[in-house]
Amino acid sequence: MPPRRAVTGRSQEPRQRFVEELRLLRAQKGDSLRQLGEALGWDSSLFGKMESGQTLGGPEVAQALDQYYGTKDLLLTLWELALADPSQFREQYRRYMVLESEAVSLWHYAVGVLPGLLQTKGYAREVLAAGGIMGADLDRQVEARIGRSKLLASDDPPQFRTILSEAVLRRPMLVPQAWREQLEHLSQAAEQPNMTLQVLTHGPGLHALASTDVMFLRLTDGRTVAYTEGALHGELVEESGSVERLQRAYDAVRDFALSPTESRKFIGQMLEEVPCEPST
Structure with missing residues (x-):
């Protein structure tokens, strides 16, 4: 049996779906980013970054957008799903690591x-092991964390x-x-x-x-x-x-x-x- 396809044709990945809805709703409203920023009281650059996937913004921004577009809790729900997505955490953490080094x-x-x-190798190992990391993966993550401390x-x-x-x-x-x-x-x-x-x-x-x-x-x-x-x-x-x-x-x-x-x-x-x- 062929895989079932989404009826809407929109992404099933939480972060990308959130981005798609933001773009679609603003296009339907006919607002520029500047007009959206002026209407809601946030800098327009924030909405530009949200629509490009660079940031999710905060829950208060998602709620304000829901009120503005009349979408009840749609955007807030998508925001929560994107925030909880493990791949989203990994992506943000990788970007954070780059920024930290600079x-x-x-x-x-x-x-x-x-x-x-500020962790010693022993402390890092105990903390990571308490989080369920084991074996070779534990060794790699301990070494990576200690390597960061050299900064x-x-x-x-x-x-x-x-x-x-x-x-x-x-x-x-x-x-x-x-x-x-x-x-x-x-x-x-x-x-x-x-x-x-x-x-x-x-x-x-x-x-x-x-x-x-x-x-x-x-x-x-x-x-x-x-x-x-x-x-x-x-x-x-x-x-x-x-x-x-x-x-x-x-x-x-x-x-x-x-x-x-x-x-x-x-x-x-x-x-x-x-x-x-x-x-x-």
Whole structure:
């Protein structure tokens, strides 16, 4: 029996279908990108990037488009499907990796796991294995992650700021000695001239990034992009308004964090709490 064909003739791939609907609806409306931007209050370049597949935009943009075109929740549903598509995650992550390697400065917030750029090989292996990666694939991904960390030790390294939730430091590794090595690595990294490390203790309570890891990249052309990551997916955020909102949330978190000096002392205290290896 021949394969069943889609009646509409439109793509069954979530991201491409989202793009096709955006283009079709604007064409039917007869708007230019500039007119669409003026009508909805976003920069027209955002809609151009969405229609070319460079970005998905955010849920608020998809909702606004649904209201404008009278399509109920069609675009929001397609947006959610595109966001959840594993191939979409891989594509965005590959693009993020390229941008990371070219960035002139990076700043980051970690909810529950240390950023890959600061992980030891032992920590990276445990984190990746906990995610179900095994065998030769695990070895390859560990080596790739450790290779990324060399970015901070290059001849002309980018400036890097990271804010670590206290939960990151309260979640030790299975082997105490491996955890000690990771904490010592953090302590040494915090002394580097291109590194600023801060700890956000439990005291301040809830905030806008309480469940979201985020990395900001300042690129050579002056633009800033962000990459957010939750438990199930990550998203590359390039639209300026969305990046600005994330930056404001990040600034609020930084205001609550310990100073770099206090943060180094905090990590030192954590090291003192790690059990020593029994003497032989």
